[in-house]
Amino acid sequence: MSNKYYITTPIYYVNDKPHIGHAYTSVATDFIARFMSLKGYDVRFQTGTDEHGLKIQKAAEAKKIEPIELCNQNSKIFRDLTVSLNLSNNDFIRTTEERHIDGASYLWKRLYERNQIYLGEYTGWYSISDETFYNEKDLVKQNDGSFKTVTGGPVEWITEKSYFFKLSEWSNKLLDLYSSNPNFISPASKRNEVIKFVESGLNDLSVSRTSFKWGIKTPTNESHIMYVWLDALTCYTNGINYLNENENAMKEYWNNVVHIVGKDILRHHAVYWPAFLLAAELDLPQKIFAHGWWTNEGNKISKSLGNVIDPIEIINNYGLDQFRYFLLREVPFGNDGDFSKNALINRINSDLVNDLGNLCQRSLSMIEKRLDSTIPQITNKGNEELLLDKSCEELLMKGSNLVNEFKIHDYIRLVWEYIGKVNKYFNDNKPWELEKNDNDKFLNVLAVTVDQIKNIAIFIHPIMPDVSIKILQIMGISETKLLFENMKTINLHGNKLSRVNHLFNRVQS
Ligand code: ME8
DSSP: OEEEEEEEEEEEEEESOOOOHHHHHHHHHHHHHHHHHHHTTTEEEEEEOOOEEEEEEEEHHHHOOOOOHHHHHHHHHHHHHHHHHOOOOOOOEETSSHHHHHHHHHHHHHHHHTTTTEEEEEEEETTTTTEEOOOOOGGGEEETTEEEEEESOEEEEEEEEHHHHHGGGGHHHHHHHHHOOOEEEESSSHHHHHHHHHHTTTOOOOOOEEEOOOSOOEEEEEEEEEOHHHHHHTTTHHHHTTTSSOOOOOGGGSSSEEEEEEEEGHHIIIIIIIHHOOOOOOOSSSEEEOOOOETTTTOOOTTTTOOOOOOOHHHHOOOOHHHHHHHHHSSSSSEEEEEEEHHHHHHHHIIIIIIIIIHHHHHHHHHHHSSTOOOOOOOOOOOHHHHHHHHHHEEEEHHHHHHHOOOHHHHHHHHHHHHHHHHHHHHHHHHHHHHEEEEEEEHHHHHHHHHHHHHHHHHTTOOOOOHHHHHHTTTTOOOGGGOGGGTTTTOTOOOOOOOOOOOOOOOOO
């Protein structure tokens, strides 16, 4: 069995700067990528930017610059964010790159050759902000008779020459796919919405535009540019060179692919994308996971409300790993969530400073001060110690099952239960008293505690990679050993601790 694993974020529009929603998808995807690496998978993680279409063209016009200039500026900001968020991505694809344009054109040709595309005229509603065509029945009628999308975005009526993809012919094949492969779309509630949408009947999809220029010219007729979603979705296959005739090793990643997306773009990923691939006689991804929507202190995040949350500002004020922890812990993955500064501060002070920070600080600084920084040897494993080992084993097993189901938040809850057990072991054994009357036990309790903290550091790696590495480095462990299967064999005895500093600072609310 191949151990390749390929995971993607959506590619983000460059009409504007990134906000907390983009950071969320990227951090959650990074969590899964890092977790799968710890399990020993050869992981490929791709993110990037979506740079064509009317929305980008209009944003450039408003700034009186060429679209490509806007793309270069804003794509760089998204790329810089991957560094600020400490993402482990191997690739950052831009849809204006040659490799992407080649792949998108190849898919178009395959569809065209298979008679899946025909010329017609589109008359109907279009939302520029979503870059999506709408049936009137899916829009909300306003008091003045105009229409808006369900999220309140404006739509315009357009009539233009266009190529159509025969989406309507794929309804049954798609429904077969959803029923024969129940895990193709998750969570289940979102899967049901997609099934209802497809069951209600699919229209053929307009896949080219002629009223503006900012896009990839269709290879079969240069007066048309590709519909931006047909163009954009191919980023996933283009990043691994899947869309061409050449054999190459990267293609193998397409055998095990997961797309992480927000619920707003599930339809494009779970209906249009597999239909394009089926029609082009290409393999499908294994899974589409749609997560929920963040609000800010209870309000929808929008530029017009002036409440857009800048991830860089939060990172600067509270710290990167604190931000990552909060995003992943606060909301079950798949549900909607609300960002509030109070909730963030509570999480930092209780879960990070009190639970994890204090455990590390108290035990490690005791070794630093009393034992000249040298980690003692585990000499005895009684009931209590064996129970801790058992908790670790259980966490490895249950944790892996939870992450397989994308239950990131439940995984973190279990890790914190485990941290609670190690804290209890340390407190109940009172090493500060043992030091005076039972030196052997004193050394053993410290050695066992530090060994468990080493496990904790590995468990938290996908959540807080910096803090994880910091703890391991204090203990003299190098990053190259970071695999779950190495957890048991890493021997700390005799390692010298490097300087122990506070991992987290308490935040005043
Ligand atoms: O849709 N809460 O790009 P986009 C949670 N280019 N996630 C949010 C969010 C929020 N409030 N706001 C945005 C596009 N997101 C297309 C994708 S893929 C081939 C093309 C996240 O810049 C979430 O992942 O509008 C959502 O799906 C994505 O950003 C939309 O990013």
